[in-house]
Amino acid sequence: MKTLAIVSYTIESVNSYYNQIRSLLSDRITIQRYCLEDIKNLKERKISADVLLIPSYHLLKKIKGCVSRNTELLFASRTLSKAGMDKINSIKKGSNVVLIDESPEMAEQIISIIYQLGARHIELSSYWSNVSTKDDECIFIVLGQSDYVPAHAGEIINVGNSLLDINSIIDVGMKFDLLSVLDKQDVVRSYTEIETANFGLLKILGLTNSRESQLDILLQTINAGVIGVDNGGEIFLYNENARDIIKKENESVL
Known part of the structure; x- marks a missing residue:
């Protein structure tokens, strides 16, 4: 069985990513979990895995000597929960807000x-x-637990640990040839409470059959209605949201 290693600065964020992947891919892959402190104590200081999922290049530089050259790298696309974004959206307009994350690079990303x-x-x-x-x-936003909150901080808003965006889940599925295992309804259900910017959707729409499963999962997950029309004016794809918007049955859309 192939192995995925998940590495992050804290065990809380590692477990957050682990739970997402495990809920969708079940026991089809072996998953190793490491926080930075774990790697410092590794026997022979080596990570033995087929794929390494890691949130930033800054962290990779810290552990590069522990990663086999044969291990494929996968940098995580992260996002926040809808509940976390609701907290941010409720902050008073014009407020000065400081975001605390596990590294400078990760903070800028979020x-x-x-x-x-x-x-x-x-x-x-x-x-x-x-x-x-x-x-x-000022207001401090923290992602889960943090040791960096100043002692005299004013208001502190915890938006929860960062989460893997759907792109990262699909990338993991592709790396392990498990796209067929990503049951569409499970993906939709898992991402009901997660904000996603749907990165790469337009690019994926232009790809061919080799990524049809990836496209199909994205189409059923996003909130927008999508209809694809070929050069001859024929509809070749649509999602359920598009069908609901135009109020047509499946047979009458195509």
């Missing part, structure tokens, strides 16, 4: 995701950027 998901009403900065703002005058 800030970009938050803005991409539409929360542009606040002034977001990274904890690691040394912004000259008094701790008691």
Whole structure:
């Protein structure tokens, strides 16, 4: 059985990614879990896995000597839960907000995701950027548990651990030839409470049969209605949301 190794800074974030993957791929792959401290204590300091899932290049540099050259790398696309985004969207407009994540690179990544998901009403900065703002005058956003919250911080909003976006789940499925195992309804159910920016959807729409399963999963997961039309004006694909919007039965859409 092939092996996936998940590495992150804290065991909380590792377990978050593990639970997502395990719920969808069941026991089809062996999953190893490591936080940074675990790797420091590894016997012979080597990770033996077919694929390594890791959230940032910054972390990879710290453990590069422990990763086999034969191990494929997969950098995680992360996002937040809808409940977490609701908390961010409820912050007063114009507020100065500092985001704390496990590394500077990861903090900048999540800030970009938050803005991409539409929360542009606040002034977001990274904890690691040394912004000259008094701790008691700004709001701190933390992702799960954090050891970096200043002692005299004012308001603290915990938006929960970051989660794997659907792209990363599909990438794992592709790496292990398990796309057929990603039952569509399970994917939809798993992502009901997760915000996703649907990265790469337009690119995937232009790909051919080798990724039909990936496209199909995405079409059934996104909130938008999608209809594909070929050069001859014929509809060649659609999702359930599109069918509901135009109020047509399956047979009359095509």
